[in-house]
Amino acid sequence: MLRRLHRWPGLLAAVLLLALSISGVALSVFPAMEAMSAPxxxxxxxxxxxxxxxxxxxxxxxxxxxxxxxxxxxxxxxxxxxxxxxxxxATGLDAGTADPSAVKGWLTDFHRAFLMEDTGRWIAAAAALAMLVLGLTGAALVAARQGGWRRWFAPMRGPVAGRWHGEVARVAAVTLILTALTGLWMTGATFGLLPDDAxxxxxxxxxxxxxxxxxxxxxxxxxxxxxxxxxxxxxxxxxxxxxxxxxxxxxxxxxxxxxxxxxxxxxxGPWARIGEWVYLLHTGEGAAIWGLLLGLLTLAVPVLAVTGVVIWLARRRVGGVLKGMAPAAMAETVILVASEGGTTWGFAKALGQALIQKGGRVHLAPLAPFAPDRFAKARQIVIMAATWGEGEAPASARGVVERMAALPPHPVARLAVLGFGDRSFPSFCGFAEDLEAAAQKAGWQALLPLDRIDRASAQGFARWSRALGDALGMALDVHHQSAPPRSTALTLTRRQDHGEAVQAPTAILRFALPRRSLIDRLMGRGLGAFRAGDLLGILPKGSQTPRFYSLASGSADGFVEIVVRKHAGGLCSGQLLDLMPGQTVQAFVKANPGFRTEGGSAPLILVGAGTGIGPLAGFIRANDRRQPMHLWFGARHPASDFLYGDDLRAWLGEGRLAGMATAFSRTGQRQHVQDRLRADAGQLRDLMAQGARIMVCGGREMAQGVRETLTDILAPMGLTLAALKEGGRYAEDSY
Structure with missing residues (x-):
């Protein structure tokens, strides 16, 4: 409801709001010009x-x-x-002409009444009311997206247009609400709708x-x-x-x-005194700096209008619209969707259309806000939920787990939860698991046990749909192939080969960063902004399933860099290792917010082995502020696969890297990185006592060994990895 209340005033009043905002921006300059020109x-x-x-x-x-x-x-x-x-x-003498500015006069008449006198004033008031509704509902939506008002300025995520819309909205929301309120006040005063005690x-x-x-x-x-x-x-x-x-x-x-x-x-009287402040706040006259700031923030309206339309069109393309869909209160089957990138909506639509063809009354809607009482005649509710980051909800569904746990279950409907995710991530379908646990705690009746779909598998979804059909007493076999992610061609510019001597061919691959126009950014085309630790999805030839590689660079570096080891029979790694400079691959970026540096002065402990050095090297390269970073790195042999060896030594000299300890398994000492950690237990405890954060990257077996070693090292300090992770002091990216 809140989203619809936000959407329709914006779409219907978009042209009027653009006209008001642009003329208001132009008028905001005049108070400053008058103040500067006044003797x-x-x-x-x-x-x-x-x-x-x-x-x-x-x-x-x-x-x-x-x-x-x-x-x-x-x-x-x-x-x-x-x-x-x-x-x-100072003199009482003439200092300039008093002739009014024709431009200011025209702009003022246009801004107040669209050059249509009283009729135009009412139209402008309607536009101001629309802006007020947009500001209030937009602020509420930003708070919901961020996970509460306290997280208002927390980092935003999601598609580019959505991030721009949210970033601009949370900066300008208060000003736009204030502008709308003061505009409505001035209209009311003009038409005698407010008490006049001047x-x-x-x-x-x-x-x-x-x-x-x-x-x-x-x-x-x-x-x-x-x-x-x-x-x-x-x-x-x-x-x-x-x-x-x-x-x-x-x-x-x-x-x-x-x-x-x-x-x-x-x-x-008090009404007149308030009116004085209203006039100042709305026009900036008498407060030139405020007027300029007001005009600058009002420029948010065109940005919000453009990004809002882009978001609306994108949601129309992937959102909950089904031919023959039943109203929420009349549907017997309700499908609720939580998706970050839109892929899950495709599966939900395919399921909904199949059920409608079977004669069912189906309603498809976003999971948030979760309100079971809207579905009066529901017999079954199906939740299809993707997972973001380390088991988190998509931005559109934050707070739903808590809401599900707090609300009574539907008196009749049975519930099925289907998770979508990537099994290569440690928190595979973590959000769906949280929803299932909350539903069980609240006392929901189960239609099916929790199931999971790995990497948008068409076969996995067809298998689950057959199980759903059995539970509903009908033959159901839904096949849906998700469209491949929108990708960008990356051109290889440089490669550094390692590992041949130890039968582990590995390469550091650097690609040129493609240029993006403003339209590309708004439409979400191209790679977008990324940081070391985010993921580069590669679409190998002959497959629609992407493979992910941790990024060793950020967009600020001006290039895209990954580290790839060739796996026996590996389709993607084989193609990447065969690339020569000048050749291209199709790729896209996927954010990985759970594996990023946070800055500050506290030490950072980086632990990696093999290709896991990639994002860690990216962190060190970007360490312009010289945060104390200490690296423990494991490889096979220093002469063959000491990845980034020359760079790491240079970064030590520059102060980007505070300390480095290495372990090599194909030398006389035969040491793994966890062995070196155990040998340096005293130093690790000292760093943890200073508030250090630990980041681990590498293969799953290595990560398991590191976890066990760190558990032993930190036990005398009363620290556990679970508590450190809960407090944001332990992060892991294993594969």
């Missing part, structure tokens, strides 16, 4: 002193106005001809009847500083019954022209 104010000058100086320069002056920007304008009549000028407050004093019954006192000698005017002045109207020439009329930020009153005494005064 400098005289420190602590009074309204009486200013009036005396202007009167001396223009004996027929009728009115002085001070704009919020500080610019002072005087108006007079010279015979029958009206005159006006911007005034230098000062409007009654003209005094009696005046002194004398004239000729200079304004700078009038006590009432001397008590009012120019910075508070809004308007000073002079008495009609020769009329002893008239008086000065003065308006300030606080109220309005009349001053006797013969004695200078305050004859009448009325303060502004």
């Amino acid at each position: 400098p104010a005289v420190l602590e000058q009074s309204a009486g002193d200013l009036a005396a100086r202007v009167l001396a320069a223009h004996p027929t002056v009728e009115q002085i106005r001070r704009a919020p920007s500080g610019r002072i304008t005087a108006y007079w009549f010279d015979g029958d001809r009206a005159g006006a000028a911007v005034i230098d407050p 000062a409007n004093p009654v003209f005094p019954d009696a005046v002194s009847g004398s004239v000729g006192l200079s304004p700078d000698r009038m006590p009432a005017l001397a008590a009012i500083p120019v910075r508070d002045l809004r308007d000073l109207t002079f008495p009609y020439a020769g009329d002893a019954t008239d008086a000065f009329a003065i308006t300030t930020a606080e109220g309005a009153g009349y001053v006797d022209q013969g004695t200078g005494a305050l004859l009448a005064w009325q303060a502004n």
